[in-house]
Amino acid sequence: MQWSGVLGVVAVTIIFHALTLEERVDSNESVAHKFPGNSMDLRDIKSPRLTGFALQLSTQVLRIPVLNALVLKFMKSSNGLIQVREFASTLEDEPMYHPIHISTLQEKEKHELLAQDFDINTLRFEPIGNHLKFKHWTIQDYTDKYKSGEITPLQVAKAVLAAIADSDSKKIPLRAFTQVHEDEILHEAELSTARYASGKTMGxxxxxxxxxxxxxxxxxxxxxxxxxxxxxxxxxxTKDALPVARLRGAGALIVGMTNMHECGLGTTGINPSH
Structure with a gap:
């Protein structure tokens, strides 16, 4: 069967299921009777486990905007997420569903006072000896040593790259990193070293x-x-994700991309693809 035929069958199936569903979060009053005492019953759910060809096919299907929306709607309903949202609407403090918190002025002042009393040395698990043995170093450790000239970002970059190469040269490679652009890392480290030498750092x-x-x-x-x-x-x-862009904009040295469970759908970290 050709790809067009396969996609056609998948599309028809998804549309049929999706059109029979209804995604709607009612007002507090209309759903309150469903969840007496702000409680809800848990139930077992089954989510698809996709690997190999099925995962590749799903990736292609989800790149089609209309099918993407229908699949999302179907999965929300079949996994009980719509029910969770309805339940959440009955709570006094409804969840935001986004990891965003706008701090008040009072909170900021409190955090600043806590930061002044915090001793960075409490984070160290062992004394720092040789310059390039930077296990358990904190951001403050790097900054202090860079400013004092004890070490440079270029030295650290070379040590990190050496550590990555060493970890991948073992009988059983660690493969903690999937991609490392050495030339780019060294170039950025040279620029950072120059900024410290001139006293004009980015933070x-x-x-x-x-x-x-x-x-x-x-x-x-x-x-x-x-x-x-x-x-x-x-x-x-062609551009950085927002968190990466902010890190780079603050002068952080991006040293590569680290491995992960396939599509993040697991907890072991064992990944035969890398």
């Missing part, structure tokens, strides 16, 4: 090594979400 994150999970766009890297094929479909990213 406390300048030159601090940061790894990015293989689920966020990083300019020049092809995000794969832990799969063996999505990177080829997407190609190299």
């Amino acid at each position: 406390p994150l300048d030159g601090v090594p940061v790894a990015v999970k293989d689920g966020l766009d990083v300019t020049g890297y092809a995000v794969s979400y832990g799969t063996a094929f999505i990177a080829a479909l997407n190609g190299p990213a």
